[in-house]
Every structure is written in C-alpha cells, then in structure tokens.
Amino acid sequence: MIASAHDAEAVDDLHAWKGRIGMACLIAAETSFFGVFIVAYLFYRGKSATGPQPADVLSTPLLATICLLSSSVTISLAVRALRAGLHGAFRIWWLATIALGASFLAATALEWRELIFGRGLTIATNLFGTTFYALVGFHALHVTLGLTMLAFVLGAALRGRLGAEHAEHAEVLSWYWHFVDAVWVAVLAVVYLGR
Amino acid sequence: MAVLGQSIDTVRTGEGESLPLAARLHEWVVTVDHKRLGLMYIASALVFFLVAGSMAALMRIQLAVPLNGFLGPNTFNRLMTMHGTTMVFFVGMPMFFGFANYLVPLQIGARDLAFPRLNAFGFWMFLFGGLLLYFSFLGAEGLYGAGSAPDVGWFAYAPLTSRAFSRGNSTDYWILGILLSGVGSTATAINLVTTILTMRCPGMTLRRMPLFVWIMLVDAALVLFILSPLAAAQVMLLFDRFLGAHFFDTQAGGSAVLWQHFFWFFGHPEVYVLILPAFAIASEIIPVFSRKPLFGYPVMVAATVCIGFISMGVWAHHMFTVGLDPATNTFFAASTMAIAVPTGIKIFNWLGTMWGGRIRFRVPMLWCTAFLLEFVIAGLTGVMLAVVPFDWQLSDTYFVVAHFHFVLIGGLLFNLFAAIYFWFPKATGRMLDERLGRLHFFWFVLGFNLTFLPMHVPGLLGMPRRIYTYQPGRGWEIWNMVTTLGVAVQVIGLLFFLWNVVSSLRAGAPAGDDPWDAWTLEWATTSPPPEYNFESVPTVHSRRPLWDLKHPDDPDGRWE
C-alpha cells in the first residue's frame, strides 16, 4: 500500500495548506463574533434617549485609518520579502507594520480619552456608548493581539531565527492582520461614516 | 483480518512493559494524540452525563406528585439550569468532539489531527470550563450572600440575568464556564475542518470520504459560525452585569428580545451540532450491519450540507410567542418546515440501506434501529411545533420537553450507545458483552419510552415547563407519575451499561482488527491502533477500501 509518487505529491500539496485553512476557519469564527457586535450597534442606532449622540462626539479617524490600512500593504511586502530570502527588507517592512499598528492603537487611545473625559461618554452612559465601546474595543483588542504576535515574529527575526521556510507562517499571520483591517473598514462604515 | 498497519512496535501499545501509575497518568495529561484526547472527551462526557442525569432524576422525584416538598424552588431551578447546560455543553459537545477526534484521522488515513497541540488545548479548555461551571455550587455567593449554581435556565433570558434579578455570581459562572469551553470548541472545530480538508490519504477525494467524515466536516464548520455569536452575546451580558452597559437593560432602552435573537441564532444550529454526529454514526453502523453500502451517498452529503445551511435560518421558531409580526413568524415557519425535508431524506436513505439487506441485529444495530423510530417521532413533533399557531399553545410546555428529549436521547444518545458498542473493540481491543448489551438496550429503551412518550400529554393539558411544582386536579398527576417511574427503568439500563463497560475493559473477548467485517480504514489497523495509526499511508480507490480488499473481483470503484 505504498502511495504512488503522484499521490504523495498531491498529499503534500494539500498538507501545505494547513496553516491557511486553519486561519481561514479562525477568520470565519471571528467574522461571526464581530457580526453580532455590528448588529447590536445597528439595532440600537438612534435609540439612545439621553447622553451624547454619534454625530455630536465622533469625528472620522482619518489618520488612524490610513495607518492601519497601510499596515496591510507593508505586511504584504514583508511576507514577499521573506519568501525571496531578503531578510533585511523583511525586518523593515515588518517593523513598519508594527509601528503603523501601534500608531492606530495610540490614536484610538487618544480618541477614547477625549470621549470619556472630555465628552462624558462611557460604556454605561447610553446605548450608543455601550455598543460603541464594545465594538471598537474588541477591534482594538484584536489589533493588540495581532501586534503581540507580530512582535514575537520580529523578535525571532532579530535573533536570526527566521528563514524563508517560515514564509508560510508569516503569510498566515498576515491573513489575520488583513482580517483585522477588514473589520476596521466595516467599523468605519457602520460607526463613523453612517453617523 | 489484519492487512494494513500491522503493529510493529508492541512496546508502545503497553504490552510487556508497565509504567508506574504516576507516569501513566502523566502520559495522559500531556498527550496530544487524537485517540487519547478523543477517549478523554468521551469519558468526561460520560461523567457529566451521569451527574446531569442524576439531577434529572431528582427533578422527576419532585414532580412525581403535585405540591411535593422534596425540592424547594431554588434548588429545583438550579438543577433545571445545570441539567440543561451540562447536557448541551458538557455532554453533547464533547461527545461530538470525542468521536470526531478518535475516528476522523483513522477514517481518512491520517496520523493525527492537523494541529495536535491545539487539540489538547481544546480538550483542557472544555474540561476547565465544565469544572468552573460546577465550582459555582461553592463559589457563587457574591456580595449579597445569594447565589450558588446558575438558576436562570440554560438559555438565560434577559433581563432575568441582569444584576437586578440575578444576585450573586451564579449567572457569571454560567457565562464564564461556557465562554471558556467555547474557546476550546472553536479551536477543535478549526482543527477538524483543517484536518479533513488537507490530510486525507492519497485517493481519498471528497467524494470518497466516509459519510461520517463529511458530517463531521459540516458539523465543525457549523460550530465555527455559531459559537462566536453566543460568546459575543455572553460578553455583552458580562458588560451589562459588570460595567453598567445596557445591551439587554430594558430600563435603559435595551432589548430583552435582542438577547433571544442572539441566543437562538446560536441555540438552534447548536442542536444540529449535537444531532449531526448521531447521523454520522448511524451512517456508518447501518450499512455494516445491513451488509450493504449506504443508500444514496451523494444525496446524503447534499442533505447534510443543506441541513447545515438551513439550520442557521430557523432560529426564531423559538420565539413564536414573543409577539413578532406575522410576516416574520411565517418566514420562520417556512424555513423550519423546510429543514424537515433533508432530514426526512436521511431517514429514508437509512431505511433504503436496510431494505434488501441481510441485517445482523447485533447490539449497535439494535440501537440504530430504535433510533430510526424514535427520531421519526421526534421529527414529527418538531414539525408540529413549526406550525406557529400550534406552537402558541405548545411552546414552553412539557410537549416541547418531550420533543427535544426524543431528539437528544432517542436521536443522539441511542446513537452514542451504538457508537460505543461499535468502536469500543477498536479502541480497547476487547468486545463489549453482547448479552449485557441487550439487557442495557431493552431496559433503557423501555424506560426512555415510559418517561418521554407520556410526557407529551401534560403539555397538551396545559403544563408549562420549568415549574418546580404544580397544582392538583389539572389532570397532570398520572402522566407525571408514569414519567418519573420510567426514570427508574432507565437507571436499570444504565447500570447494565456501566457493568458492561467495566467488566469488558478487564475481561472482554479479544476483538481483533475487524470484528464486525466493516469497510472503512479504521478497521484496517490494529485494535487498539498504534500511536501512529497506520504502518504506511494507505491509498484508497473507493468509499469502502476494505470492501475492495475483501472483494477484489467486485470493487466498489466500479459502481460508485
């Protein structure tokens, strides 16, 4: 019962897809998760009887968005560099991704500081506060988790432990990062552009 | 007949050498082997089953006569909640993951799941979640001195679960126990989907996978989509309870109905997650004992996929009494009735498999045969509940309780028993005793029908569910008494089962590789399989690779 060479190759091909399919499954589950928060946000839109309303206190976070969306570009460049064995380029683009992601988080923190202390909007203030902080907060949490993973990878790269054979791992992680960005686009549309 | 995968490493199977107990336990704790994790899932599920079953027995004693004083309302409500929560999350789900874990790699000719360490993570998260839930009996008193185990029902409707109406931390334990085990479930679902899509042996196209594997694939995919919504809703509830949020706070504009939508968006597909493994098991066992291939394999695959999709569009049939508008009620009536069609197709295909066969009624087949009848009853009462106006009378009554116990016991548990009798020889190398198995079957099926058939009647006579006592004179007494007596009969059956398992583990007849003369790959390796499953990677040319080997003159590939 020895596999033919062709069959063995076919098997190996499929095996190589483990990481990507696993990540796709995680993304499916996370899409459902965010979907529920988005539904809650839309369901309660316009229903806050008191307290600050979106149009009063929100301004479109342009800089943060540019940072986050460009980080999708930089991470793609990083992965391509790693595949090609260009370790220097990889480290630069990967670091850029982390920096852009961190900038996004900083911008979010500043926005929240203004909302909480300047405008008196907390998760307990009204339905808008409840649904806003839950949705944007979970997104920020996912960005943080992503940045942590990216930092681990950067650490390995700086210690010289990362090779072209890890390109697939980096690719799979980049899928997660792209997903986080896609969620931001949805949040942007639902929360900021629709206010 | 051992053809493939003769074990070459007898030391690994534990014969000859015996390690000290601590070392053996340590092996189990640190294992990432899908077979061991599968057995651990199943064993944990059985323990939780006995615990939750005892809770049910206590409730039935309380309800045997009207105005009974055996259990007070708080105790009863906790038992009611813990019984349901345990059975769904800590019996049904781990049984699914346990059997999938054990059998999928074997049936697709793989060495293990795609991510073995993630597999172990999933199991321990499940177990920890369950233990955390049960810790609530001790730890939930909170600031008010109230609390204990959760007592809000397994679907925990808002605003009963808000801080105002649910004091102490009992509800928080309900949330956290399920959240944590849900993380584990999602991890295992990712693992199963990835394994099935990427690790099939050469020649095993999707069209040649055992239906068991197909169903596990659809089931795991369903878990991916529906468990996160529950987690999201539970996090929202946690925010309400701890951060002053207003997701379900009706006094601040929040909506109680929104919780119901979110919960049932998870909750309905969840019952399909629970029952699909039953279909998977029946689809393996019925053909083997009828001595025919599964009738209509492609249609069975299509029906499974349909069920997966449609199941996500029927959730509001749990909300027909909420006062939704007629158009919404009508839509969900339609989708709910629609799902009866692919489910019925499956039943007909199993009957078609038996038809024209030479059926051997060994114990696994006894269970699957009983399943067919009980599940038709379950499905038909389900269709009755889909008739919205009828549901306006039947919802939240003992009719519904009878319906879903027919689904989960007559449908799922009967197949789980069948699966245990069928695959116990593979996992342990020993047969379960046939005579004890028949006694188990006879007593349990009798007890089950004695309890749950009459249970439909009090529902028709106006008895709601989740009540710790009831008034005399409403015509409910005799039915409640019979229902309770049936529990004792079921217990007899379970005692035979436990005796069978324990005595067979010690001294059951040796099974050999293929005691049932079956056709899928797990029977091509030793019993129990070596850690690496197969000595060399198998190649298959049809859906029944062992049939091809046993009948080289008439291989399946020619006819499929």
Place this chain on the structure above:
Amino acid sequence: MNSGAPLHPIPGIFSPVSAPAEAIRDLSWLVIGISAGILLAVAAILFWCVVRFRARPGDDREPPQIYGSNQIELAWTLVPALIVLVLFLATARTIYDVQAMVPPPGSLQATVVGHQWWWEIRYPELGIVTANEMHVPVSDAAERRPTFLTLESADVVHSFWVPQLAGKTDVIPARSNHTWVEPTETGTFLGQCAEFCGTQHANMLLRVVVDTPGDFAAWVAAQKQPEARDPAVAAGRAIFESTSCVNCHALGGTGAHGTFGPDLTHLMSRETIAAGAAPNTREKLRGWIVDPHAIKPGALMPAMKLLDAEVEQLTTFLLTLR
C-alpha cells in the same frame, strides 16, 4: 364569589372555548393527522425491514450491493416537500387569522402586567384594577364581545397563557404585546405563566372568569365601588396604613398607592391569594401575612413580623375588602 361560573379544572388545549384557541385546535388536527400518517408509514417500512431482511442464521452471503436510485430519491424528496407546502399554507393562513385580528369597536380592553410572581390586570376604560383573576364577558354569534388584551411586564419576561382561551403570548419589559380572547362558554378557566421568570415561576397562576353580560356588569360595578370602610375593623386598617404594607400595596380609599404588590381593594372578590398558590381563606390569609415564604418560598413579600394580636386584626380587616 363566582358561584355562577363552573370551574373547568383541566386547561387542555383540545378543549378550547374561544375563537383563537379553536382556530389553533382545528389547524392542529391537520398536522396531527399528517404526522400520524407519516409515522405509521415509516414504522411499517421499518418493521418490514426488521422482519423480512433479517439475516437468517448461518447465512453469511452478502446481499446485492445497491448504491442508490435517483428516481427514488426524487420521489421521497418531492412528496415530503409537497406535504410541507400544504402544511405551510394552512399555517400561514391561521397566523394571519389570529394575529391580524382588529378589535371591533366597543370591544373590552384590558391590560395585563406581569410581575414577579403575580398578574396585575387593569381595565383602563372601566377604571378597575385587580390581580391574578380576571373577568371577561362571554361572547356569542349574535353579539360579539371579544376582549383585547395589552400585555406588558414590570420586570422580566413572563408569558400569559390560558390554554382554553388562546395561545400564549409573552409579556416583555419595555414592549407592548397584544392578544385577544372571545370565549363562548361561561366558567372559570385556568392558566399560568409560561416563561421561566425566577424562583416562583411555578406559582404565577391565572384564573379567567367568563361571565354572562349581566354577571360581568355586576362584577364591574362591585369592583368600581370604593373600598369598604367598615368601622368595626378600624384597628386593622390602622395597622395596614401604618406598617410597610402601604409601600407595596394599593387600597382604594386609603393613602396606599403601592404598585409593587397587588391592589387589595377588592381582595375578597378573588378565589385565591398569592397568584393561585393558596385558597383565599382566613387561615391562609393569616398565614401569608405571618410568613409568605411558608406558602410561596422566595416570594418578594417579606414576613411582616407583627404581633399575633395585630395579625388577627389585620386579617379581620382584609376579610372585609370585598
């Protein structure tokens, strides 16, 4: 109290006396009939398989290996689909018949408010408030007298269910639901809360008394009376007014306007207390005041911790509230 209204003790859904419940019963015959037919057919096939296709002892041959049949698959897909279609159409029709019913002008309007664990019933146009036991007029073909109910909740989700009169409808906080009944038989009909709502969900019972028009008018008139002010029980009333009773309970003529517990103005016009958990007798009333949790553990009324003499006077006072 309700001597003219015989009790219907068994609240069965197949003994309807009101149009919505009857519509449901009629539809249910169709689905039960279809289901019975399918069950018999499948059971027969299964039985046949077990009997006819059983392996004979010693027979080890494999039967013909059949893989499937497209025609058969089509047949057992189409037939169930057709059955489902028929069932669906009948269902849709009844949904609209019941839910889209518009109250004819002059119908009685009542509001039912669910509480943990009792029912408040108000008749806004008549200016009456009562608890747990409601009266409605009987209807007949000549002169229809349906009653339309607005359903609300003061706390958590409950469900209003009197099986012989209508299907159940949930009462949900911050939401108004609607249902209607049109009983054609007099009598007392039983129901209870049908959505788990906490500790004493089991004891949130309902009694609906269907009166002849004359009896109903008499009941309304009696309910509209101000509180009976019997000077003989002034001592008891004084206790009521000066202890914390007034925080929760309302009483027609006094300064008591509590809304947390039932309105007691016409307490003695009801057959039961504690939402059906006990009959409305002197002994039970007394016991309820001394310790509600002996009758209904977990009830939200605290034990009043009064002296025995005070309890006697209070009970005597309450017994005058017809």
